[in-house]
Every structure is written in structure tokens, then in C-alpha cells.
Amino acid sequence: MTTxxxxxxxxxxxxxxxxxxxxxxxxxxxxxxxxxxxxxxAIMRLPDNESLAELVTEKITKIEGISNTQTMVAxxxxxxxxxxxxxxxx
Amino acid sequence: MTTxxxxxxxxxxxxxxxxxxxxxxxxxxxxxxxxxxxxxxAIMRLPDNESLAELVTEKITKIEGISNTQTMVAxxxxxxxxxxxxxxxx
Amino acid sequence: MTTxxxxxxxxxxxxxxxxxxxxxxxxxxxxxxxxxxxxxxAIMRLPDNESLAELVTEKITKIEGISNTQTMVAxxxxxxxxxxxxxxxx
Amino acid sequence: MTTxxxxxxxxxxxxxxxxxxxxxxxxxxxxxxxxxxxxxxAIMRLPDNESLAELVTEKITKIEGISNTQTMVAxxxxxxxxxxxxxxxx
Amino acid sequence: MTTxxxxxxxxxxxxxxxxxxxxxxxxxxxxxxxxxxxxxxAIMRLPDNESLAELVTEKITKIEGISNTQTMVAxxxxxxxxxxxxxxxx
Amino acid sequence: MTTxxxxxxxxxxxxxxxxxxxxxxxxxxxxxxxxxxxxxxAIMRLPDNESLAELVTEKITKIEGISNTQTMVAxxxxxxxxxxxxxxxx
Amino acid sequence: MTTxxxxxxxxxxxxxxxxxxxxxxxxxxxxxxxxxxxxxxAIMRLPDNESLAELVTEKITKIEGISNTQTMVAxxxxxxxxxxxxxxxx
Amino acid sequence: MTTxxxxxxxxxxxxxxxxxxxxxxxxxxxxxxxxxxxxxxAIMRLPDNESLAELVTEKITKIEGISNTQTMVAxxxxxxxxxxxxxxxx
Amino acid sequence: MTTxxxxxxxxxxxxxxxxxxxxxxxxxxxxxxxxxxxxxxAIMRLPDNESLAELVTEKITKIEGISNTQTMVAxxxxxxxxxxxxxxxx
Amino acid sequence: MTTxxxxxxxxxxxxxxxxxxxxxxxxxxxxxxxxxxxxxxAIMRLPDNESLAELVTEKITKIEGISNTQTMVAxxxxxxxxxxxxxxxx
Numbered sequence: 001m002t003t004x005x006x007x008x009x010x011x012x013x014x015x016x017x018x019x020x021x022x023x024x025x026x027x028x029x030x031x032x033x034x035x036x037x038x039x040x041x042a043i044m045r046l047p048d049n050e051s052l053a054e055l056v057t058e059k060i061t062k063i064e065g066i067s068n069t070q071t072m073v074a075x076x077x078x079x080x081x082x083x084x085x086x087x088x089x090x
Numbered sequence: 091m092t093t094x095x096x097x098x099x100x101x102x103x104x105x106x107x108x109x110x111x112x113x114x115x116x117x118x119x120x121x122x123x124x125x126x127x128x129x130x131x132a133i134m135r136l137p138d139n140e141s142l143a144e145l146v147t148e149k150i151t152k153i154e155g156i157s158n159t160q161t162m163v164a165x166x167x168x169x170x171x172x173x174x175x176x177x178x179x180x
Numbered sequence: 181m182t183t184x185x186x187x188x189x190x191x192x193x194x195x196x197x198x199x200x201x202x203x204x205x206x207x208x209x210x211x212x213x214x215x216x217x218x219x220x221x222a223i224m225r226l227p228d229n230e231s232l233a234e235l236v237t238e239k240i241t242k243i244e245g246i247s248n249t250q251t252m253v254a255x256x257x258x259x260x261x262x263x264x265x266x267x268x269x270x
Numbered sequence: 271m272t273t274x275x276x277x278x279x280x281x282x283x284x285x286x287x288x289x290x291x292x293x294x295x296x297x298x299x300x301x302x303x304x305x306x307x308x309x310x311x312a313i314m315r316l317p318d319n320e321s322l323a324e325l326v327t328e329k330i331t332k333i334e335g336i337s338n339t340q341t342m343v344a345x346x347x348x349x350x351x352x353x354x355x356x357x358x359x360x
Numbered sequence: 361m362t363t364x365x366x367x368x369x370x371x372x373x374x375x376x377x378x379x380x381x382x383x384x385x386x387x388x389x390x391x392x393x394x395x396x397x398x399x400x401x402a403i404m405r406l407p408d409n410e411s412l413a414e415l416v417t418e419k420i421t422k423i424e425g426i427s428n429t430q431t432m433v434a435x436x437x438x439x440x441x442x443x444x445x446x447x448x449x450x
Numbered sequence: 451m452t453t454x455x456x457x458x459x460x461x462x463x464x465x466x467x468x469x470x471x472x473x474x475x476x477x478x479x480x481x482x483x484x485x486x487x488x489x490x491x492a493i494m495r496l497p498d499n500e501s502l503a504e505l506v507t508e509k510i511t512k513i514e515g516i517s518n519t520q521t522m523v524a525x526x527x528x529x530x531x532x533x534x535x536x537x538x539x540x
Numbered sequence: 541m542t543t544x545x546x547x548x549x550x551x552x553x554x555x556x557x558x559x560x561x562x563x564x565x566x567x568x569x570x571x572x573x574x575x576x577x578x579x580x581x582a583i584m585r586l587p588d589n590e591s592l593a594e595l596v597t598e599k600i601t602k603i604e605g606i607s608n609t610q611t612m613v614a615x616x617x618x619x620x621x622x623x624x625x626x627x628x629x630x
Numbered sequence: 631m632t633t634x635x636x637x638x639x640x641x642x643x644x645x646x647x648x649x650x651x652x653x654x655x656x657x658x659x660x661x662x663x664x665x666x667x668x669x670x671x672a673i674m675r676l677p678d679n680e681s682l683a684e685l686v687t688e689k690i691t692k693i694e695g696i697s698n699t700q701t702m703v704a705x706x707x708x709x710x711x712x713x714x715x716x717x718x719x720x
Numbered sequence: 721m722t723t724x725x726x727x728x729x730x731x732x733x734x735x736x737x738x739x740x741x742x743x744x745x746x747x748x749x750x751x752x753x754x755x756x757x758x759x760x761x762a763i764m765r766l767p768d769n770e771s772l773a774e775l776v777t778e779k780i781t782k783i784e785g786i787s788n789t790q791t792m793v794a795x796x797x798x799x800x801x802x803x804x805x806x807x808x809x810x
Numbered sequence: 811m812t813t814x815x816x817x818x819x820x821x822x823x824x825x826x827x828x829x830x831x832x833x834x835x836x837x838x839x840x841x842x843x844x845x846x847x848x849x850x851x852a853i854m855r856l857p858d859n860e861s862l863a864e865l866v867t868e869k870i871t872k873i874e875g876i877s878n879t880q881t882m883v884a885x886x887x888x889x890x891x892x893x894x895x896x897x898x899x900x
Binding site: 546593597602606608610611613 | 732733735736753755756757
């Protein structure tokens, strides 16, 4: 499983619409609106790097109102939970 | 449930030890080592803000090798999953 | 009580109008125009995180002339004053 | 009344001690521990600029564990509350 | 006397016009065009904070060609000169 | 006359001592302690660039407690005042 | 052989088209889409500095959708591989 | 094949030694000393993310003199060359 | 002689035209196109600060395609060469 | 001829010594002490990239008191002067 975390900046007047659309994209399991220098943190859980590339370059970019996305690919995951099966990522 | 995302910078020579210790703290459900300007992204899921304060100011800071922590408190969560019950946060 | 502090940047030609409107929003108790890299500091005092989310994503963003808002959610408050009753936040 | 807002960075291992000491200084009415790139936001309410200078350069700097302080002096305050009498600043 | 220093960025094609207009505003005693990341440094000498707020939010912002102003309010002045009487600020 | 403005960062525990020493250096006419990301703004008025170089590289750097100095040389001055004679710079 | 590495920012909605076009330019041997604050890393291998200048100022800039390019010229290369012959750069 | 690009900052007095050691690590195919805000760009070509994590967190960090490493994982590669076979990465 | 160095950012599609025009301005002796975060470094050699002000605020700003100029005035020059006579600056 | 411009930060208490030593290195034709966020601008004129690498990684780094060097390699030079012969660089 490939996990990545995206830090997203969006148009301040469309925050809720953008949040809903992001969370509707398969592969994005959670979207959090936060108050710092960025507007959203999205957690992405996918089978491999190629499907991550597709999600970032062809899905997220299509959402109207997003001005900047910084995606951090996880090298390693440390967790007490069996995340792959919890989120059903084969 | 209060969710927060911490962006953590750590001593480059202690990365794996820091990752293991972070993931061992109750309330931190996942820790990802990433390659950007920060070293870890930690997802924290807690009952309320006060327990989050305790985790950030009294637990994380006790881990040797962490040089900087930026914690973003989530206002709102957007997700298809029932995260509170999946991670058993009452 | 949830307290948050917003650092706000606004159109230099509409500073006073923006200040008045911000201070008129229920939940924002004080707005200070300052001279640094930001234009206003707003103090927000609300019952919980969800009402804070509503204030930030649906009220502040509606004010014409605001270009950027960075909201810092307070984990803990340290004060000799009984702020919740002074500002009547139940 | 002169109001100022200080953004303070402190030693991560002394956060609670620093918060308590800051809130104990006359003239500092509230101190909030926050999770962004800074550690505390302190609200300072004083009779005039000179007493603010004393507070910033002679009181805050004496607290062990504070590494950086950015103080923003308020030009104007916008509020529905009579803050000077609420906080008894003559 | 309240003194403040403004770091001002302006449209590169209107530098001289902006400099002349700034120096014409009562309360601004000197304007220097400089070569760093900012374009002008303006020295403001006024009776009190309120007149400083008026100058910054209602006069400077009216000058066409100014894109950003960072105003630093002086807590304390250290000088061998009697500046208040030299610049006739009562 | 050569005028320059220095933005100075200093050890937070020595602010007043540094301010006094700076203002004692011939050529530095005013020193203001401010609250932003820097600690002092110093106004320097000298006969020519060479004496400015001497002041910056041989006098200011000798003051204990100064960690960083950014000096902006003024190309042009705009002012209603005859500054050279007011400050007696031949 | 002159080697240079370009860090490129592009319009989020044209990422794949930009990647294809970059990789089609003679002298650019590899283009990687990455997730940090930049969008692409391009590796350029050329006979000399002059042909590098031509590539950067006359070829890359012609690609629609590129907003910023930072090119780092390599002083020295350290490698176990015979890169000049592998990539046939005479 | 997983490709990643590392931007590395090192002790200015050990540049050549660091360059040689980096290029000696299996998985790092090329290391370029550059003149910008960073000191080296290293190209890493590996079978999968896990071996990349090992390289970054257990090999690179062991090299004496490296102060900071920013690793960008490539989502997608665009190239006319068959890089996997050229660099023999199975 | 007054020497200054300008770091210039320009429209990526007009780099060569901008370079030629800059080098044509009397007082600018050399213009280098570079690959970092800026596009050009221009070396300016002039009789005094006033002619430097004229060059920066009235000549450079007239060149179409320049978006930002940071000019650093030299306090002192260290060189084995007699630069004033080599570049014939009286 | 390869030309490069280095932006150098140095220990504030050793500025003049560092300036003299830099100007004494063959290949560095001019060193200017400036007042911005950096301390020196050095102009380097050399036969080729390899001798530039030697100068930067083996000569400049040996000077005591230099804390940071950013070297920008020139792609192209625009000038009315025959610089190679003026500075006798074969």
C-alpha cells in the first residue's frame, strides 16, 4: 500500500464544497479542514505509486477552487493498526 | 472526536527510533516518514482539545530527537468512513 | 470553550470596513488592526470546534476584502480571569 | 489603553511552565498554547506604549525557555465589549 | 510622541511619484528609496497611536502604486537628539 | 549625505543595553526598539559610503548581543525637512 | 559534458502535457513528476554551458503551462556510471 | 522502479568527501555538486519505496557532514530512455 | 565610484531581450543570466549614489518584462584590479 | 570563460578579514561588501566549470568566518566590454 499526505490550499469562499469533493474521490480516505497556512490535509491510501500519480495529477487538479497541492509520499508507516485491511486497500 | 495532524522534524540519525516511539503513544494512530522539508506526519485522534494539549505538550515533547512540531487542529472532517468507531475513540 | 486567534491579511484600501465587519460577527470578541506582515488579529471565543469551523469557513470568508486567514486553535488557555463568564460563552 | 499581541516560540520541553509564568505577569491577560509554527499567543493590555516596552524587554525576556517573541502593537481595536473596564486597565 | 517605521513595496514604474506623495503626508518626516527587497523606508512621527492608525489605514493606503506596507511601531526611542522638538511634534 | 537604515536582531535578554550602545555611536542618530521580526531599527546619517562601511563593519559588529544586521542604503531622500543641517552632517 | 537539474513549477491542470513536452526536448534526458513544493525535476545533459543557456532560455520557456524554473548547474559529477556514453552526449 | 531526487545540504568544508561517499551507496546512481541554496542533488533509483526508505533513513543519514536532506519521490517518469535497464534496476 | 549589484527576476519568455536591453544601459557594465531563483545578475558601476538612483528608478524599471529588482549597494570593494580605470568610471 | 557570482554570509565580527582573503584568491576578480541579507558579493571569472568547482569547494570553504555561500553559474554574459581580455582569463 502507498500512503501519501496532501497539504492543500483552496479559495477561501469555497472551502466546504472543496472538502466534500475531495472526500468523494476514491483513494482519499479522509480530508481535514485546518486553520494554519494551509486549508486542508488529505490522507490518500492507494495500491501503488502509479495510482497515486493518477489521483494527484488527474483527479485532485480537476477540483475547482484548489490553488496549490503539496503531496508527501510516505516511505514507511508506523502504526498499531492494520490500516490496509481497515481501509480495504488491496 | 478531535483530530490533529502534526508535521514533525527530527534528528536525521534517529529517524526510525523516533517513528517507533511516536506510534507507541496512545492517541497517535499513524506515523508516516516522508521525504519533504519535514520528516514525519503523525495523525492524532483524541476525545477532546484538552487531551490533545496533553499529548502535544507532555508526550511528544518527551521523545528524544524531535526538533520541531507543528500541530494543525482539524475544524471539520470529511470522510466516507466512520473513523471514530474504526479507531475506537469514545 | 474553544478559543482561536486568526491572523488576517486584507485589502489595504478597505481596512476600516473589514475591521468593523469582523467585530460584528457573533463569536469574534475583539479585532485589532496591527502593523506587521498581517493586518488584523481577531480573537474568537466559541462553545466548540464545530461552531469555530462554521465561523471560519462560512462567516469570515464572506467578508469582502479579506485575502488570507490563518487560524490558530488554542489547546490550552492560561489566565487569571474567568474569560468564559466575562465574555458570556456557554 | 495600549493592546499588543505577542507570538512566542519556546523550548518544546518547557511549554506548560512557560505558559504559567507568562500568564502570571501583570499586563498579560491571556496566554494560549497553539499548534502552528509558534507555541503561544499572549494578549497584553497596558496603559501606554512605555509600559508595553517594559513588559516586552524586561519581563517576558526574563522567562527561561522563550526563544523568540514577535510583538504586534494594535493601532485600533474593534469590539462590542468595553475591554478597558472588563480588564480594569486605567 | 509615537514613532513608527514603515517598510513599503511599490510599483517599480512609479517609484519617484510614490516617494514624493509619501513625503507630502503630514506625520511622515522622511522617505528613503532603498534597494533591498523593499522599495521605501518611511519614518512617521505622530502625537499618539490613534493618529498613527489614521495615517496608515486612511492616508498611505490612498497612494496609487503602493502594493504592501509593513509598519513597525517603536516601543522606545534611544537618541542623543531631542527629536520631538526638532520635528515639532506636540 | 549618505543615509542608511539598519534592521537589527539582538539577544532578547540584552535589548536595553544594546539600544543604549547603538545610540551612542557617532553617525547613528536614532534607534527604535520595535516588536516585529526584528528588534531595532537604527537610522544612520553619514558624510559618505566609506564612513558608512566603517560604521557597519567595525562599530556595530563590536556591540555584544547583536546577532544580525541588515543595512539598507538610501538612494534618494524625500523630505520637507533640511535633514543634513538638522542633524549637522557635513 | 554539462549537467544541470531544473526544479519546475507548472499549472496543476496541465501536469501530464507539460511532462511529455519537457521529455521531448533534446538535451532533457529525464523528467520526474514529484509531490513537494515543485511539480517536476528535469535532468539536462548537454555538451557545454552555451547549449544549456539555449535550452533553458529558448526551449523550456516556450512550453505552455510552466510558471517557474530554477536551474542548478552541476560543478562536479560523482558516479560509478559512464554517464556521457550511456546518454551519448559528445 | 522507484526514483527519487534528494536535495542535500552539507558542511562546506567536507563537500568532496561527502560527494564521494554518497556516490558509493548502492541505489544512488549520480551525485551532482551544485551552487544554489543546496550543495548536492542525488538521483536515487531503487526497486521499491521500502528500499528507498532504508537508503534515506539508514544510509544517507550515516554520512558525516550532511546537515539536511529533502527527498522528492517521483510519481511518474517521462523519458525517451529505458532507464531501468540502463541502470540495471530489477 | 559607486558599485551596486542587482538581482533581477524577469518574464521567462523574454529572457534574451531583457538581457540585451539591460546591457545596453550606460552604467551597467555586465549582465549575467543565471539559473537560480533569480534570472539575471547585473553589475552597475557609477560615479555616485544619485546616478545609481536614477539608473534603478528611471532606467531599469522602463524595461518591459522585468518583474522584480533587488539592488545591493556596495559599501566597500576588495580587488587586485583598478576597476574604476578599467571601466572608465570618473 | 566561466563566470559565476557568489552571495556569501560571514561572521559579522570578521567582515574585513574575510573580504581581503576572498579578493586574494586567483579567479575571484572582485568582492563587494553589501548591506542586505548577505554580506559579500564575489565575482568569479575562470577558464571552465571544473576550475570553478575547485575554487568553490576547495578555496572559498577554507576561509575562516564564512557561514554560507550561494554560487550562481552564469549561462550567458551580456556586455559591451571584452571581459575575458580585460581580466586576462584564457
